[in-house]
Amino acid sequence: MLRVSEIRLPIDHDAAALPAAVAARLGVEPADIRSLSIFRRSHDARKNxxxxxIYSVDVALADEAIVVxxxxxxxxxxxTPDMRYxxxxxxxxxPGERPxxxxxxxxxxxxxxxxxxxxFRxxxxxxxxxVRERTQDTWGLWRRKQxxxxxxxxxxxxxxxxxxxxKLYSQIRDPRHYGRKVLEEFVKAGAPAEILHVSKPHIGTFRLVGMVERIRHEIERLGGEVRxxxxxxxxxxxxGQLVGVTIADGGELRARHVVLALGHSARDTFAxxxxxxxxxxxxxxxxxxxxxHPQSLIDRARFGPHAGHPSLGAADYKLVHHCRxxxxxxxFCMCPGGTVVAATSEAGRVVTNGMSQYSRNERNANAGIVVGITPADYPGGPLAGIELQRQLEARAFELGGGSYEAPAQLVGDFLAGRPSTGLGSVIPSYQPGVRLTDLAGALPDYAIAAIREALPAFDRQIRGFAMPDAVLTGVETRTSSPLRITRGDDCQSVGLRGLYPAGExxxxxxxxxxxxxxxxxxAEAVTRALLAAGEGGG
Structure with missing residues (x-):
């Protein structure tokens, strides 16, 4: 099988156009194509x-050697590379010990x-x-401030x-095609098959809920348990060897191989x-x-006269500015046609994040506009970044009125250094609501100065980005984990055998x-260790 790239077709082409274009590129007759599948599809929607x-396709031919x-x-x-897992x-x-x-x-x-x-069960x-009970609890904060x-x-x-x-794309190196395995499992769990070939696949929250359940059921069908x-x-x-874990309810489980996949907000567990x-x-x-911003503004800025074409969907962006x-x-985490959501996990704090559904058809586009910081900004050891996060989130809670409403400010007022007193054309989507204020005290001075410099620079890339009525909502603090659990080449925690830190x-x-x-x-590292120890869960 051969992979043919850079096949360019009008966005409104019919089904026969792609095999015809591939045949023409290869100098064969369409009838010589035994099979054709799309590996990647992106679009070129530049204004001019x-x-x-633009397609990359995998093709089987009657006589590939002659064409090559x-x-x-x-x-x-x-x-075509072999991408099978x-x-x-x-x-x-x-049977043996269960990880x-x-x-x-x-x-x-x-x-x-x-x-x-x-x-290995x-x-x-x-x-x-x-996930469904969790969804109800999440709505409790968004709708009732609980x-x-x-x-x-x-x-x-x-x-x-x-x-x-x-979002289901990443810029990490993936020589063993693990990403393909992930996407294929998502499709088996109910994701649209297009995520296997579109250049920037996404699913959205509603679909993810059902997919996560189905994967859990598959783990259980294979002998695993989810508690x-x-x-x-x-x-x-x-x-120096992990031999088990204790549970908050007083229980205990024996295990010598434990994957620690906590997520970036398990602050008590980090302690x-x-x-x-x-x-x-x-x-x-x-x-x-x-x-x-209004999603229509982003669409016009990115797609020009093509904005609104149904095959393009909602436009996204990726921006960076290096400040003086x-x-x-x-x-960060740009959400076309989405909403800003309350994302705290601790009482008395406000955290924002972005969310959208598969359709991406909400009125506004949103993204984090964030400033990179390093441990030099929060000295004090591994947990110092968490302490900084907590301080900023508590300040946001205070600025928002102490009721889980978020502090917000119009971009025009933020750039001018004055508090906002009324909304303009952009209606903020954050629930349970926003309180207009001055965000200058919500972040360290260096971060405020950097964002004030960056917004006009971004406006030169996306006309209207610094529009006065655009809304800033604070704060975004959980962009990634503020610490790393050190591990070796075998994925085990340095100094503690049997503990395998994983993920974000x-x-x-x-x-x-x-x-x-x-x-x-x-999981592969755990598999190797279990097999080397002669253990298993068959």
């Missing part, structure tokens, strides 16, 4: 170019799934609730990514790990605000896809 889809010889040197023609091993027939997976976000889900598919411990600290946007089945745009409302409160360690001597280090993360004070400001909370991923990929990588 013809609206077009004739087109030798064509950089847009290559053998291959397990590193399977459990033996004799534990702590946390059931993307990293935990895919660690558990791979271990279950390999026959993992036990998953999730501190929150099943926070459940154990069941919210951060904690529960599916992890924080469940209440997001559901909810089971917060790990301690580790049992014997001479427990530090007290237990698990090695951690502070790492950079980012802080800022959410910004909202040495800081970098960038857009451990500091090794950012987003659904990269966290899921890291979960697979860690």
């Amino acid at each position: 170019s013809a609206l077009a889809f 010889a004739r087109l030798a040197g064509d950089r847009h023609l290559q053998p 291959r397990f590193v091993g399977h459990a033996p027939d004799e 534990l997976v702590v946390g059931f976000g993307p990293a935990g889900i895919f660690s558990a799934l791979i271990l279950a598919q390999a026959g 993992p036990i998953v411990l999730e501190r929150g609730k099943a 926070l459940d600290p154990e069941s919210n946007v951060q904690f529960g089945e599916g992890g924080a990514g469940t209440f997001s745009d559901g 909810f409302q089971q917060r790990v409160s301690g580790l049992r360690i014997d001479d 427990m790990l530090q007290a237990a001597g698990v090695r951690m280090e502070a790492k950079p993360f980012s802080i800022g605000f959410r910004i909202e 004070n040495g800081r970098s400001v960038y857009s 909370g451990a500091g090794y991923a950012g987003g659904i896809l990269s966290a899921a990929i890291d979960g697979i990588r860690v």
